[in-house]
Amino acid sequence: xxxxxxxxxxxxxxxxxxxxxxxxxxxxxxxxxxxxxxxxxxxxxxxxxxxxxxxxxxxxxxxxxxxxxxxxxxxxxxxxxxxxxxxxxxxxxxxxxxxxxxxxxxxxxxxxxxxxxxxxxxxxxxxxxxxxxxxxxxxxxxxxxxxxxxxxxxxxxxxxxxxxxxxxxxxxxxxxxxxxxxxxxxxxxxxxxxxxxxxxxxxxxxxxxxxxxxxxxxxxxxxxxxxxxxxxxxxxxxxxxxxxxxxxxxxxxxxxxxxxxxxxxxxxxxxxxxxxxxxxxxxxxxxxxxxxxxxxxxxxxxxxxxxxxxxxxxxxxxxxxxxxxxxxxxxxxxxxxxxxxxxxxxxxxxxxxxxxxxxxxxxxxxxxxxxxxxxxxxxxxxxxxxxxxxxxxxxxxxxxxxxxxxxxxxxxxxxxxxxxx
Ligand code: HGY
Ligand code: MN
Ligand code: MN
Numbered sequence: 001x002x003x004x005x006x007x008x009x010x011x012x013x014x015x016x017x018x019x020x021x022x023x024x025x026x027x028x029x030x031x032x033x034x035x036x037x038x039x040x041x042x043x044x045x046x047x048x049x050x051x052x053x054x055x056x057x058x059x060x061x062x063x064x065x066x067x068x069x070x071x072x073x074x075x076x077x078x079x080x081x082x083x084x085x086x087x088x089x090x091x092x093x094x095x096x097x098x099x100x101x102x103x104x105x106x107x108x109x110x111x112x113x114x115x116x117x118x119x120x121x122x123x124x125x126x127x128x129x130x131x132x133x134x135x136x137x138x139x140x141x142x143x144x145x146x147x148x149x150x151x152x153x154x155x156x157x158x159x160x161x162x163x164x165x166x167x168x169x170x171x172x173x174x175x176x177x178x179x180x181x182x183x184x185x186x187x188x189x190x191x192x193x194x195x196x197x198x199x200x201x202x203x204x205x206x207x208x209x210x211x212x213x214x215x216x217x218x219x220x221x222x223x224x225x226x227x228x229x230x231x232x233x234x235x236x237x238x239x240x241x242x243x244x245x246x247x248x249x250x251x252x253x254x255x256x257x258x259x260x261x262x263x264x265x266x267x268x269x270x271x272x273x274x275x276x277x278x279x280x281x282x283x284x285x286x287x288x289x290x291x292x293x294x295x296x297x298x299x300x301x302x303x304x305x306x307x308x309x310x311x312x313x314x315x316x317x318x319x320x321x322x323x324x325x326x327x328x329x330x331x332x333x334x335x336x337x338x339x340x341x342x343x344x345x346x347x348x349x350x351x352x353x354x355x356x357x358x359x360x361x362x363x364x365x366x367x368x369x370x371x372x373x374x375x376x377x378x379x380x381x382x383x384x385x386x387x388x389x390x391x392x393x394x395x396x397x398x399x400x401x402x403x404x405x406x407x408x409x410x411x412x413x414x415x416x417x418x419x420x421x
Contacts, residue, residue: 005409006113007401009397009401016101016397034129046067046100050123057178059181061172062140064127067124069121079191080188083103091386092389102397109405120412128140129363144184147366190372193401194376196379196380197383198383202382208354209375210343211356211364214357217299218303222289222322223285224284224310225283225322226319230279242319245314263293265292268287269290271288329361349399349402351403378396
């Protein structure tokens, strides 16, 4: 006779600590970048735990990792829960890991309680959500959604010189116990638990965020090419100074974009120049621009502004300007039926929640293209993320996981289609 399934809090917290040790940085964060040895170690640990509980383990051509607990009617489309295990180079211990490990805890709680669900339930760890080592982000979930074959990015080179094709093969090969999946399984619904990565929930003292939409994102790589010349002998009118062009463009954009539109986000996160000698005028500068906006048209206008501003700066400093798109994510809205199901799950436990949009992109944005999807947020301290100081309170972890468990049980026992689909 099955009993009521409940999250084993201490076990989940131990799990988070165990995974935080993989790629742990001295400052208390993690460096477990996509398709790196650390990423492979984390996948192995998760797969071994799944196998020891009798769950089936699969991976697909993009190395997305799936852990499956069969349903009473195993032919039905599965409920998919999870997130990602890869991190930023100086990432936090909870970005991605919280959702993936809480999803695994849901499977374990169901197993411990001997609860049978009508539908199968699968946990997923999507490949390369962050996009820091290999752009774009959400590579695994975009491939899963059939938007881009993973082979499209095989020639991508990491800053450490590793080609994606080789790191992907190494990652797939590192988990021979996983059954290769050549076709996407039917998905009934996808739910991702994640830290908010912003200040709203903490500021309002609300433990659960019900995510209704995700804003759009564009990444651009800008390269100014001028001419190396002597720093001491070259007057202004003879300079083709790539760094001066970059400084001019970045200063102009930083002075206007967010000041004129508080919803806009512009970040220059990476910059490199050559030759990089103190007394040589830089020949070439390459930098990235991360643009975000909740409105797709406004986001396109921002891109046009970036292109115009860079062209003017290049012209003014005698440089050529090249702009390469690295990522283009349209804004997305989540499934209303799932949003209300999350709110019902919170109400049934008396957990306060509030609807909100996400400033960060997530794998759910792409799974949402092929199956009803939604997200659950928990607060993070000072809204800090993509920073080794990222921190969440245990009580919020447990409330998030309990909400995910209840929602998974609700969805996995539904035989009717989700309204609106
Ligand atoms: O950049 C993002 O929005 C995500 O956190 N990787
Ligand atoms: Mn994330
Ligand atoms: Mn992230």
